[in-house]
Amino acid sequence: DFLVRESQGKQEYVLSVLWDGQPRHFIIQSADNLYRLEGDGFPSIPLLIDHLLRSQQPLTKKSGIVLNRAVPKDKWVLNHEDLVLGEQIGRGNFGEVFSGRLRADNTLVAVKSCRETLPPDLKAKFLQEARILKQYNHPNIVRLIGVCTQKQPIYIVMELVQGGDFLTFLRTEGSRLRMKTLLQMVGDAAAGMEYLES
Incomplete structure (x- = not known):
C-alpha cells in the first residue's frame, strides 16, 4: 500500500x-x-x-520496493485547491474561521483553520472534532464536508450556517423573533441534542 x-x-x-x-x-x-x-x-x-x-520497477535499487496498491482516498479528504476562501467570520481556540465555497459546485462552507505553529498534540485535538462530526447525519447538526490535511494550514470544512452562531444570533435578534419562531428553534435544538444523546 x-x-x-x-x-x-x-x-x-x-x-x-x-x-x-x-x-x-x-x-x-x-x-x-x-x-x-x-x-x-x-x-x-x-x-x-x-x-x-x-x-513494477523498484523505487530505488537499494530498497527493491515496488508499488502494488494505492491507499484509497477517504471520502472526507479534500485538497486545499478544492476551496476558495472568503472573509474571516470568526476565531476559535485553534485558529481563524473563514467563509468559503467548494470549487466543484460553489457550495458555501465554513472553513476552520488550524494555526501552523501549534504543537502536534493540539493539531490532533483540532482534527478530533472532524472525527466526531463524521459520525453525525442530522438536519439539526452542522454537517462536516471534509478535511484538508495534505499541507498546512489544516482545515476542517463544514456546512456554513447563515447568520453566524446560534447564541450570538439569539442575543442580537432574539427580542425581535415571534414566539412561534422561538419555539421552533427550541424544538430543533432539542431534536439535535436528542440525536447526539442516542
Missing part, C-alpha cells in the same frame, strides 16, 4: 509505502520541472507513480 503526501514543513512530496509491515518514505526529487526517485523523470507526480505501478 502507498500514498503520496506533502512533507511536513518542507515544500516537497514524499512517497510513503508500507513494505513488509514497515512504513518506508521516499522523497520525490524535483528538478527541471521533472519528478523522479531514481532514473527517468516525469512532468508530473501522477505520471511518475503510474510508470512505477505499470513497470
Whole structure:
C-alpha cells in the first residue's frame, strides 16, 4: 500500500509505502520541472507513480520496493485547491474561521483553520472534532464536508450556517423573533441534542 503526501514543513512530496509491515518514505526529487526517485523523470507526480505501478520497477535499487496498491482516498479528504476562501467570520481556540465555497459546485462552507505553529498534540485535538462530526447525519447538526490535511494550514470544512452562531444570533435578534419562531428553534435544538444523546 502507498500514498503520496506533502512533507511536513518542507515544500516537497514524499512517497510513503508500507513494505513488509514497515512504513518506508521516499522523497520525490524535483528538478527541471521533472519528478523522479531514481532514473527517468516525469512532468508530473501522477505520471511518475503510474510508470512505477505499470513497470513494477523498484523505487530505488537499494530498497527493491515496488508499488502494488494505492491507499484509497477517504471520502472526507479534500485538497486545499478544492476551496476558495472568503472573509474571516470568526476565531476559535485553534485558529481563524473563514467563509468559503467548494470549487466543484460553489457550495458555501465554513472553513476552520488550524494555526501552523501549534504543537502536534493540539493539531490532533483540532482534527478530533472532524472525527466526531463524521459520525453525525442530522438536519439539526452542522454537517462536516471534509478535511484538508495534505499541507498546512489544516482545515476542517463544514456546512456554513447563515447568520453566524446560534447564541450570538439569539442575543442580537432574539427580542425581535415571534414566539412561534422561538419555539421552533427550541424544538430543533432539542431534536439535535436528542440525536447526539442516542
